[in-house]
Amino acid sequence: MIASTTAVPKTKLKHPPLKVHTLGDKVLRQPAKRISKITEDIRDLAVKMLQTMYSYDGIGLAAPQVGVHKQLIVIDINFDQPSAPPLILVNPEIVERSEELCSGEEGCLSVPDVFMDVMRPDRISVVFRDLDGRPQKLTADGLLARVIQHEMDHLNGIMFVDRVQNAIALSQNLTKKGFSLKDVRPIRN
Ligand SMILES: [Zn+2]
Numbered sequence: 001m002i003a004s005t006t007a008v009p010k011t012k013l014k015h016p017p018l019k020v021h022t023l024g025d026k027v028l029r030q031p032a033k034r035i036s037k038i039t040e041d042i043r044d045l046a047v048k049m050l051q052t053m054y055s056y057d058g059i060g061l062a063a064p065q066v067g068v069h070k071q072l073i074v075i076d077i078n079f080d081q082p083s084a085p086p087l088i089l090v091n092p093e094i095v096e097r098s099e100e101l102c103s104g105e106e107g108c109l110s111v112p113d114v115f116m117d118v119m120r121p122d123r124i125s126v127v128f129r130d131l132d133g134r135p136q137k138l139t140a141d142g143l144l145a146r147v148i149q150h151e152m153d154h155l156n157g158i159m160f161v162d163r164v165q166n167a168i169a170l171s172q173n174l175t176k177k178g179f180s181l182k183d184v185r186p187i188r189n
Helices: 040-055 142-155 167-176
Strands: 060-062 072-075 087-097 101-106 116-121 123-129 135-141
Touching: 040 060, 040 072, 060 142, 072 142, 087 135, 087 142, 101 142, 116 142, 116 167, 123 142, 135 142
Parallel strands: none
Antiparallel strands: 060 072, 072 087, 087 123, 101 116, 123 135
């Protein structure tokens, strides 16, 4: 049977199928490779990533977070709408970004319970393949643009905490949740 991502229920599983790596795990820093062929294994991985994401109340998950270094991302900002299909991006590339940056709060399943403001372009256009291998182009702003950029960073081994400008607040928040500032690789604007 072919697994269908649109049929993945948006519910929490007691035993999510995949383990999510956390800040400090070296696997998160390894860049992901392009997917040359969308196989049954890739579709199966997308389904498991969705199940895992919904289980932890996430709105996005990138394959490197579950230890797979492939350019695959799942996103669902409509987690409270059972019939709205998730967004799956294979080999995404940003082709346009707005000059205007905006600040917004981000969190990450790989840095649980840490939420901090990050500056990013407000609007982007991204090209990618869907799970049927069809080329797609999407222009997004607001939350969706932010989530896509956050997840694409994971494909390059970049964590959102690397982009936080307020180093003092970051250090405090990470320490409180048992993470170390040593595992952050700061990118200053
Ligand atoms: Zn993340």
